[in-house]
Amino acid sequence: MGKKLTIYMIDGTAYGPRLGEIGNWVGKAIYSPRAAVNKIINRTEFDNPGIYCLKGDPTDEAFDEKIYIGEAENIKSRLKQHLSDPNKDFKELIFFVSKDELITKSQIRYLESRLVQLALEAKT
Template sequence: MSQPFSLKIFVATGDPDGLRIVERSNWIGKALVFPRGLLPSIKQRDEFAQTGIYILIGPRPDADGEMMYIGEGDPVKPRLESHYSNKDFWTRAVFFVAGPGHLNKAHVQFLEAQLIQRAKDAKRIRLENIKAENEPTLSEADRADMMVFLDHMLSMLPVLGISAFEIARTNTTESQKLTKLFCSGKGLKAEGYESNQGFIVKTNSQASGAITPSMRDQMRGILDLREDLISNGVLSKAGEDYVFTQDYSFSSPSTAASIVLGRSANGRTEWKDQKGRTLKEIQTLQAEA
């Protein structure tokens, strides 16, 4: 079960959109978050001279949505300087370091490999990394320490606006409290539910193989997402239509319904419970309770 934790955010430049230094309670690590344009003026800070693991985020050049690059540096400064000159896509960065002597080259290579694999498993954002990195061999004690470091990073990243590593999972206790919702049309049926991660569509749910002209012409973002889900195997061909091969988290019930139905859809009216009540009706009753 997830444990509560506190974060302390220091706005180092006085600009909320500038450099932020984020520390977690009772942890040796910390994160630095900053926009690309600020790198030349902050790279002399001591943290840039340390060994660390970094993530670059920016818009996809070919479509709506974002893409991401994961890397490591010993230290991080020359790697970020290289990406500043040679990688055009990224607009913001976050990197993690620890106190002196706590991280070495093998440690951050391990963290890099773990993050790349988790991003590939989650399939929520396009990776700019061409290949997966091989994990270095760590001692049993070092591996245990790095798994704790990784868990703390993963718990902080959604708070920092990066949800690319979150895999839709619900334990048995949680699932008993959730309202099962269904979306149907064109002979298809999908099951989903609302969660803290977004709107989750369940494994084996169906999605339309055909899309409407209006979706093709006016919903570029949804169309790009649909094509990504097909190319990365979240949606697998089943006859004329598709089936979800895993639980998948969408940003909203409307996005989920549009993918399922192959058209523009209002998720608050398309998703219904077993009694036929729409999500909008359910939420209205919950608000009045």
């Protein structure tokens, strides 16, 4: 059965920040190149708990990309920490939050661990 996917181009460009929603799904996804994060960091979605992935260049030529997976009670606060950390050299980010803001810390931690598990399985 088909699903409705809505992509909102936040700055009106195909390569800029985007918000994604799937019909009948309780989550939202926000993608942004690092260069555009400061333009959208004050959106309300950044104030929510969620899980996030930071994508950067690989440190090992055996891999196509490097992904850092994390969770936060407040995406904005955590992202600001990453932005100010010179060791977090990422080029893109995506994060997932709940539409209804009813997600619990334990649910977020489960989703984070599941993403890490999937990433490790994909690596082998």
